[in-house]
Amino acid sequence: MRLAALGLLHETNTFSPNPTGPDSFPVMPVGAAQSSIVGIITGQQLWNVHAGAKTTVAGFHAAGTTLPGVEVVPLVFATTPPSGTISAAAFEKVSSHILAALAEQGPFDGILMAQHGASVSEAYPDADAELIRRVRDAVGPSVPIGVVVDTHGNLSPAQIAPATVTLAWQTNPHVDAALRALQCAELIARTVRGEISPVQAVENPPLALNILLQGTIEDPMKTFLAAARSLEAEPGMLSASIGEGFPYADVAHMGMAFIAIADGDPELARAGARRLARLAWEMREQCDAVAPTPDEAIRQALANPDPRPVVLLDVGDNVGAGTPGDSVILLDALMRLRVPSFLLSVWDAAAVEATWTVGGRVDLDVGGKTDPIYGPPVRIRGVTRAAGVDAWEDRKASGGWVSFDAGPSTIVDLDGGGTVLLTTQSVPAAGAGQYAALGVDAANHRIIVSKAVYSTRDGYPMASGFIEVDTPGLAASNMRRFDYQHRRRPMLPFEPEATYD
Numbered sequence: 001m002r003l004a005a006l007g008l009l010h011e012t013n014t015f016s017p018n019p020t021g022p023d024s025f026p027v028m029p030v031g032a033a034q035s036s037i038v039g040i041i042t043g044q045q046l047w048n049v050h051a052g053a054k055t056t057v058a059g060f061h062a063a064g065t066t067l068p069g070v071e072v073v074p075l076v077f078a079t080t081p082p083s084g085t086i087s088a089a090a091f092e093k094v095s096s097h098i099l100a101a102l103a104e105q106g107p108f109d110g111i112l113m114a115q116h117g118a119s120v121s122e123a124y125p126d127a128d129a130e131l132i133r134r135v136r137d138a139v140g141p142s143v144p145i146g147v148v149v150d151t152h153g154n155l156s157p158a159q160i161a162p163a164t165v166t167l168a169w170q171t172n173p174h175v176d177a178a179l180r181a182l183q184c185a186e187l188i189a190r191t192v193r194g195e196i197s198p199v200q201a202v203e204n205p206p207l208a209l210n211i212l213l214q215g216t217i218e219d220p221m222k223t224f225l226a227a228a229r230s231l232e233a234e235p236g237m238l239s240a241s242i243g244e245g246f247p248y249a250d251v252a253h254m255g256m257a258f259i260a261i262a263d264g265d266p267e268l269a270r271a272g273a274r275r276l277a278r279l280a281w282e283m284r285e286q287c288d289a290v291a292p293t294p295d296e297a298i299r300q301a302l303a304n305p306d307p308r309p310v311v312l313l314d315v316g317d318n319v320g321a322g323t324p325g326d327s328v329i330l331l332d333a334l335m336r337l338r339v340p341s342f343l344l345s346v347w348d349a350a351a352v353e354a355t356w357t358v359g360g361r362v363d364l365d366v367g368g369k370t371d372p373i374y375g376p377p378v379r380i381r382g383v384t385r386a387a388g389v390d391a392w393e394d395r396k397a398s399g400g401w402v403s404f405d406a407g408p409s410t411i412v413d414l415d416g417g418g419t420v421l422l423t424t425q426s427v428p429a430a431g432a433g434q435y436a437a438l439g440v441d442a443a444n445h446r447i448i449v450s451k452a453v454y455s456t457r458d459g460y461p462m463a464s465g466f467i468e469v470d471t472p473g474l475a476a477s478n479m480r481r482f483d484y485q486h487r488r489r490p491m492l493p494f495e496p497e498a499t500y501d
């Protein structure tokens with residue numbers, strides 16, 4: 001059987017002032033000598049750039065090499081780092097590439113889609129649903145469609161309706177993308193052979209899970225996921241998925257989602273999804289959290305008797321959630337509290353240029369330039385220690401990505417202690433590798449700041465602990481900082497009177 005692999009994977013932060021335009025999805029020519037996964041990638045090139053990664057696309061590729069009798073054809077996959085709302089033109093650009101390839105290379109026996117589940121475009125608040133619907137229209141009602149989404153997806157009835165099966169990654173940090181993709185492909189292959197008839201149901205209680213509680217090895221997610229694994233092992237069940245939700249997409253379907261897939265029995269699927277949702281609702285008081293302020297977090301870190309570094313997580317400027325990476329709120333606090341040993345990165349291309357001379361004196365304002373919420377810029381004084389391209393590989397990075405490149409970058413040692421990495425590109429923080437690439441050993445610092453929440457935790461094996469900080473920004477942990485226009489009301493944690501039955 002021939003299955004097609006395709007999709008659009010974008011985590012959309014609708015609070016970001018920077019729209020995601022067509023230029024965010026450059027079309028990579030087939031055979032291009034590039035290893036970047038960003039843009040619209042087609043054909044064999046798709047396998048080439050994902051080879052060795054552990055992404056959803058890599059899992060689809062693995063399905064073609066391991067499932068007997070299954071050929072997976074790489075069609076079109078588009079992705080770009082988390083950013084603002086996808087423009088109408090950008091969405092149509094991606095959609096037209098996908099639909100054209102489907103028409104040219106079809107028909108297929110089944111479709112495998114690598115989506116996010118929290119994509120928002122100008123025209124379609126549920127952009128995932130729109131694209132899946134278009135693919136359904138293109139292939140007709142009888143071709144099974146399997147969709148794989150990020151753990152952070154805001155998974156809606158409109159997304160699952162046109163699909164045959166929907167599987168979310170079930171880890172955060174995301175380390176099971178390829179595995180879930182393989183499971184999805186297996187279900188689609190069995191459907192094509194007529195062995196199973198999947199029917200799925202989703203429940204969306206009015207509940208948003210705080211980003212600080214979205215780690216999957218701790219409660220409440222640990223308990224929710226154990227219930228999902230036990231549900232899918234029951235007779236008649238094929239799969240279950242929990243969507244944690246992405247709080248920074250201001251859409252009606254923002255929040256937790258519970259998907260159950262049964263074999264031919266819609267009532268069983270519905271009952272399963274409801275059971276998972278009820279469990280979460282019963283534990284709803286464990287779904288909100290408060291992080292310390294920058295000053296509190298720094299004092300906590302300094303009070304730690306363990307000599308190893310403590311990592312402060314700059315939750316408000318979590319680049320992996322679509323923020324710019326130029327917040328200097330924590331830099332300002334560390335300097336103000338005269339912390340003598342810390343390590344921190346700031347995205348500031350102009351500052352890289354101004355500090356490019358190794359051994360040169362530095363006296364300039366850095367960061368806080370994209371949005372007043374991350375600033376004002378902070379004056380740093382010191383000496384440039386190193387300058388070069390900040391590129392590294394991280395085999396444990398979230399989502400299965402491997403290669404990172406922050407472009408030309410400099411390391412500045414501050415007069416009062418502390419070390420700052422200035423970068424030309426903003427890259428989701430992927431651990432100590434971003435510092436090691438320029439010769440800095442993160443282990444030698446009392447405090448390390450990482451612009452992430454979960455994605456970076458495997459990247460600092462030398463750390464004694466992690467402290468999430470309630471920093472302001474477009475990914476702040478405190479959801480009450482945001483002016484939502486489109487979310488459901490009432491909904492937890494915003495309106496305590498919210499009900500679910």
Ligand SMILES: [Zn+2]
Nearest residue numbers: 150151152174
């Ligand atoms: Zn995610």
